[in-house]
Amino acid sequence: MRHVILGAGPAGVTAAETIRKHDAGSEITLISGEPEPPYSRMAIPYLLEGQIGEDGTHLRQIDGHYDKLAITYKQGPVTKLDTAAKTVTCADGSTLGYDKLLIATGATPVRPPIEGLDNPGVHTCWTLADAREIAKLAKSGQPVVLVGAGFIGCIILEALAKMGVNLTVVEMGDRMVPRMLDETAGNMLRRWCEDKGVRVVTGATVQSISSSARSQTQSQAQASEPGFFAKLFGAGSKPVDSPASPSVSADGAPLVVNLKDGQTLPAALVVVAAGVRSNIDFLEGSGVETDRGVKVDPFHETSASDVFAAGDVAEGIDLSTGHNDMLAIQPVAVEHGYIAALNMCGVETSHRGSLNMNVLDTLGLISSSFGAWEGVSGGSQARMVDEAGYRYIRLEFEDDRLIGAQCVGMTDHVGMLRGLIQTKLPLGPWKEKLIAAPQRIPEAYIAAAQKAPSAGPTGPRVRVPA
Numbered sequence: 440m441r442h443v444i445l446g447a448g449p450a451g452v453t454a455a456e457t458i459r460k461h462d463a464g465s466e467i468t469l470i471s472g473e474p475e476p477p478y479s480r481m482a483i484p485y486l487l488e489g490q491i492g493e494d495g496t497h498l499r500q501i502d503g504h505y506d507k508l509a510i511t512y513k514q515g516p517v518t519k520l521d522t523a524a525k526t527v528t529c530a531d532g533s534t535l536g537y538d539k540l541l542i543a544t545g546a547t548p549v550r551p552p553i554e555g556l557d558n559p560g561v562h563t564c565w566t567l568a569d570a571r572e573i574a575k576l577a578k579s580g581q582p583v584v585l586v587g588a589g590f591i592g593c594i595i596l597e598a599l600a601k602m603g604v605n606l607t608v609v610e611m612g613d614r615m616v617p618r619m620l621d622e623t624a625g626n627m628l629r630r631w632c633e634d635k636g637v638r639v640v641t642g643a644t645v646q647s648i649s650s651s652a653r654s655q656t657q658s659q660a661q662a663s664e665p666g667f668f669a670k671l672f673g674a675g676s677k678p679v680d681s682p683a684s685p686s687v688s689a690d691g692a693p694l695v696v697n698l699k700d701g702q703t704l705p706a707a708l709v710v711v712a713a714g715v716r717s718n719i720d721f722l723e724g725s726g727v728e729t730d731r732g733v734k735v736d737p738f739h740e741t742s743a744s745d746v747f748a749a750g751d752v753a754e755g756i757d758l759s760t761g762h763n764d765m766l767a768i769q770p771v772a773v774e775h776g777y778i779a780a781l782n783m784c785g786v787e788t789s790h791r792g793s794l795n796m797n798v799l800d801t802l803g804l805i806s807s808s809f810g811a812w813e814g815v816s817g818g819s820q821a822r823m824v825d826e827a828g829y830r831y832i833r834l835e836f837e838d839d840r841l842i843g844a845q846c847v848g849m850t851d852h853v854g855m856l857r858g859l860i861q862t863k864l865p866l867g868p869w870k871e872k873l874i875a876a877p878q879r880i881p882e883a884y885i886a887a888a889q890k891a892p893s894a895g896p897t898g899p900r901v902r903v904p905a
Contacts, residue, residue, distance in 0.1 A: 440465040442783060443527060443535060445517050446543035446718075447471035449479060449769050450750030452498050453776035454541050454783070459508045461784040467509065468535060470527075472516035472544060472718070475567050477505075481769050483570045484598035487577070493567060517544075520725040522743040539783040542722070542733055542741070542748040543776060546715035546767060551586075553711075555648030560694050561709045564595045576708040579603030584696045584704050586645055587712035588615040593628075593801050595712055600637055600802055607638040607704050609645055609696070619797045619808045623824060624831050624847045631804045631829055644699045648709055651693050715767065717752045730754060732765050737789045739779035747783055749775035758792035758861065759810040759842060766793050794861050798853070804829055805850045810860040811835055811843035818842070821874040832877045839870045855884040864888065 442458050444451045447469050455469045471477065482496040494500060505512050519528040520542075526534045548563040550556055562572050577583055581604050585596055588610035599606050608615075614625025615632070629639045696704040717732040728734045728742035732754045739747050739755070749755075750772035754763040771793040781788040798807040814820055814835040821834040828848065835843035841859040859866075859880075866873070869883040 441536060441538045442467045442541070443537035443539075444469045444541045444543060445472075445527065446541075446545055446750065446752070447473075447477035447498075447512070448543065448545050448750060448772065449498065450545075450753075450772040450776035450779075451541065451543040452477050453773045454543065454749060454780040455505075455510050456508065457777050457780035458784055459510065461781065461786060466511070468511045468513060469505065470513045470515070470517060470529070470535075473566060473568075474514050477512070478567060479769065480565060481594075483564065483567070484594050486567075486570055487564075487574060487598040488601045496567065516721075518721050520722055520727065520746075522726050522746060525745070538745065540746045541776075541779055541783065542727070542746065542752055543750045543772075543779075544718035544721075544752050546717050546751040548711065549714045549716055551645075551711070551713045553586075553645050553648060555694075556711065558648055558650060558694060558709075560707065561648055561711065563711050564591075565715075573708065573710065577602045577604050578707070580605060581707040582607070582693070582705045583708045583710065584609060584694075584706040585710045585712060586696075587714070588612075588639065588641070589712065589714060590616055590619055590797055590799065591715070592712035593799050595710055596632070596637065597801055599710070600635065604708075606636075607640065607706075608632070609643050609698065609704070610639065610641045611644055613642050615639065615641065616799065616806070619799070619812075620806060620845060620847070621813070621833065623822075624806060624833070624845055627826065627829055627831055627847050628801060628804065628806055632802060635802045637802070640698070640702070643702070645696055646699045647697045648706075649695050649697065651695050651705065715751070717765070719752060734763065737791075738782045738787065739775060739790060740782065747779040749779040756790055756792035758794045761792065764795075766795055768797065794857065796857065804848055806845070806847045807850075807853055808845040809843060809853075809857050810841075811837075812845045814843060819870070819874060821877045823877045834873055834877050836866075836870055836874075839866045840864070841866065841873075849878075852880045852884075855880050859884055859887060862888075 442465055444455050451469060455467050458467055477498045478496040479498055485491045486496055515530045517527045518530050526536050528534050548565045562569050583599055583604040583606050585608045588608050593616055614622055615628045616625055632639050694706045694709055696706055719729045722729060726743050732752050733741055733748035735741055735748050735753050739749055741748050751767040753775055754765055755775055757764040774793055778788055778790045796809045815837050819836040823832050830849055831847040832849055833845050840863050844856045864887040866883060866887055869886050872879055873883050
């Protein structure tokens, strides 16, 4: 049996190791889209902060790990999939046949339509190559502009701030992390960042990014153009002296970030974190059905026979809704890779779904969201807000079940919140108690989890306050 895995991130590596565990004699080829050892993107911020070296980002850090498992590791992206011939074509022109194929190609940063994105000093923060370039420019005290304050943007924010740069964050939405936090939580996070010395500009759009040399040339041209009275009285022939231009490095930096409202932000480095999109372009014409990502069934098989998908590229099942969706977080990628690998080995395993959850540590303030945190039509809600203390909790209910939650500055009981949402345990009278006092999650969890069973011996009980 020939197993080929496209993508060497957490989903791909987990799948390769799982296949080897269940099939000792098969051929396994793991193909990376980058000229690096398999690594975790989530470790890049720690690399930038200096907490780890590049080897600390590697998913497996034992020398010869893949060789010992007889996993062939190949570098270079795949450019074409032929499901009829069961072959993949690599960028170097070579082809490889497969019996079972896993698509775990992950995602690529979105390039928003901003003039000047190709200027030197403008980078995404997605790969080790990106991190190396950012480390060269993100020096203590230097002005840095981060475009985007979503989930990925806030992870990068933390690293840049710890590097000591003079950081400005520009977010198009009306709050930080708008796809994870509501207005109360997102603006609480903004105030926290500002209190820590990070400037945050929300509701703003970047129009262009230019080098300061170009910006100054334009300004000088405008200044030297004679105005109405100068033309009238003949005083426009002598050029106006202008201040000396700021020093410009050989690579074209520093930069100027121009916002649509007229603000200009100087920058030695611009980091763009405007979201990601699935790496599915190479699937065109393959017969593999896609939407935002690759569509899969509960066994993580695609519309093409013997072709599976996992991780950020796959539209897996959202446990909260029961529908397929993109849940681009590392724990879900690992779960997808494991389920897909089992089914590739013939161990039929259906996926019940992954919980949509995000946890951020932003300069010491922990924020989190779980499940259907925006609520559902006809549902109930509970909120507790402490603006001065940077504490917030919001609970969402459907009938007597907790279906979603978000927290800021409250970490003690997030595991219980997750457990109640994931298990969909009925809360009974504890729903109304939580609406009145959302902080009573531990008591509600114990009451729901330790109800007497309807049949069989009664287990040990814990006395719960009324």
